[in-house]
Amino acid sequence: MNLPDLTVTDVRQYVYCPRIPYYRYTLPLERPVTAKMDLGREEHESTSAKESRRTLKAYGIKEGERRFGVDLYSRHLHLRGRIDMVIFTRYELVPVEYKMTSDVGLHHKYQLAAYAMLAEHTCSQTVSRAFVYLTPEKRAVEVPITAAMRERVRGVLAELRRSVWNERLPAPTPHRGRCYGCEYRRFCGDVLAGGA
């Protein structure tokens, strides 16, 4: 079976709501862009520019080389992604993702795990931790990359491929509050947004 390449964004979105990547792959639509997404992109660009002038103190790392906007690909996982920053030290690779939020959600955690796996495949070096840089708080949160997280990412990729391949609509996120700002809200006729 030829496996289509998936992206790290698919992993994050699947954990946020499994229907988002499903719609992206099965509906012949141009993806609508919400105001929130535009704002996020602008913030990302400005953070990258500022980050290049900072030290690595926020990550508790003394010395390392920073590379921005690194493209990663794994033929083994059929997964690709572009990470905001990777810190290369003598001993480790540390992926960093900027987020315009005040806390780290589960979807961010698994996005980082996916980046970590990709970085390992691309750079042939082990990743044991990653960071989310919370831009509003100017704070870096360390996320340990565990075997269970890697397993979860593999599970998400397999489940996503299965649902797209079989055109089987996955269950929606149980967090109905997320449906309000969702660009695909009008496609989920069976979901009553705002309920529990």
Place this chain on the structure above:
Amino acid sequence: MAASTADSAATSSPEGPEVFMPTTEERKRLLRGVIPRARRLGVDDTLRGWSWSAPPLLSPYEVPLGLSEVASAYCETGRDVYARRVLGTEPEPNEKMLLGGSLHGTLRDWVVHAKRSLYACGVGRIEEALERIRTFPAPELPEAKTLLQYETDAIEFRIREAMSQFPRIGTDAIVAQVLPVTLGQMLDGAFLGLSRRLSTDLLNLGEPVVLDIIFDDEKRSFHRLTLAGYALVLEAVYEFPVDVGLTVYAGFRDGRLRMEREFTVLGDEVRMEFIEARDEKQRMVAEAMDPGPCEGCEAWCGR
């Protein structure tokens, strides 16, 4: 999903003091490895049992399944739950289930007997307590005999060890020291949309540990879901964190007991997996969706 290797510490322990009690090496691994790792990794607050009133823990269906119905995947498609809950089929226990049930029952009776003997005699008459413990009626089942012989020898060692280490130990303290287990703790699973009469085993190693003793079965990736489910229910009922679970695999060969204990960090992933299994199975029952039989389905299930 396969069992994770880094987040579970499997150890072989043919000389463990009791079925559920870790050896010195296992205890060290638990205290220096598993528990610190669980604390460092943490658990997302939305996946703590006390967050039961909000998604993702909030049960979307009013189908109070038993915890084992959710966690068990012996029937790969989950048709056993469909057959029982939708078709009203009465399950026919297989040989392994009968053996497991019988050994669990024997072990529970023995623990009560041992605790009762210790309380009745007190530390002042410890030899008499040991004599009493040995008077537990020998079961007919050879596996149960082997198990109890092992337990009786092990507890004698544990008691003598505790008495020599702490000469002024009190009666209640020695019971807590040599038998820090609660078998069959009753729990209301309604917070998580589960049965209101759940029962679990607990081990107190300075930190509450959910205990699952599995007789005569190989390791399976879904066994840890049982631990996660009970941890979630315990957190919902008592509001204290439960971060570690212990699965004991006990088997019998040539009249000897063989054991392997596996500690599991009850992190985000295994909790999510449990909740996803709950939602899927409850939906299957609520909407009467037949998932179809699996390969090697039991006769009653595939009917």
